[in-house]
Amino acid sequence: MTLRMTPARPQDLDALVGLEEAAFPGDRMSRRALARNINSPSLCFLVARDGKALIGHALVAFRSGSSLARLYSLAVLPGLTGQGLGRKLLAAAERQARQRGADRLRLEVRADNTAAIRLYDKTGYALFARVPDYYEDGQAALRYEKALSRKGSR
Ligand SMILES: CC(C)(COP(=O)(O)OP(=O)(O)OC[C@H]1O[C@@H](n2cnc3c(N)ncnc32)[C@H](O)[C@@H]1OP(=O)(O)O)[C@@H](O)C(=O)NCCC(=O)NCCS
Secondary structure, three states: OOEEEEEOOHHHHHHHHHHHHHHOOOOOOOHHHHHHHHHOOOEEEEEEEEOOEEEEEEEEEOOOOOOEEEEEEEEEOOOOOOOOHHHHHHHHHHHHHHHOOOOEEEEEEEOOOHHHHHHHHHOOOEEEEEEOOOOOOOOOEEEEEEEOOOOOOO
16 A cells, blocks of 8 residues: 545545545535535645545644644545554644644544544543534534644654
């Protein structure tokens, strides 16, 4: 695999819609939202590519004047999970957040998403809240936060 992490481009839209459909059973970003997110100055939309294939994404949101960034989405194409890609995308998202002046990254994850919860646990995220009935099917959200160090990344 020749892995590259680059900003998402408008011509990635079809592949991003496909990734969204493949990776998430519900609560997906619509095509319109994806298109908007590619162009947003307050977001960093990273994609992982293997050659021409788009195989993952990470989306980080920023608010001006705030040192708190939010990991809005993270996804790896099913079939390519379990090979360290999620961890690499998360590390790249953290680097982008630091570069844009954030010192903390927050995220929400479904309480039944074992794979993602393990990934966040293993990479230094701390659970700070549980929000009942957060997702469209009534599932709770777990809220995690990580302090971003100035040097290095995991
Ligand atoms: C969550 C997700 C991004 C992880 O990506 P990935 O490429 O499989 O993750 P990695 O291979 O880098 O694994 C990193 C760690 O995650 C955990 N993990 C990954 N898959 C797991 C699984 N199926 N079960 C349990 N733990 C798992 C492991 O702790 C793993 O560390 P280890 O290899 O040292 O044991 C991926 O499963 C995915 O896209 N899921 C669907 C979308 C989603 O739920 N996104 C998160 C929204 S908050």
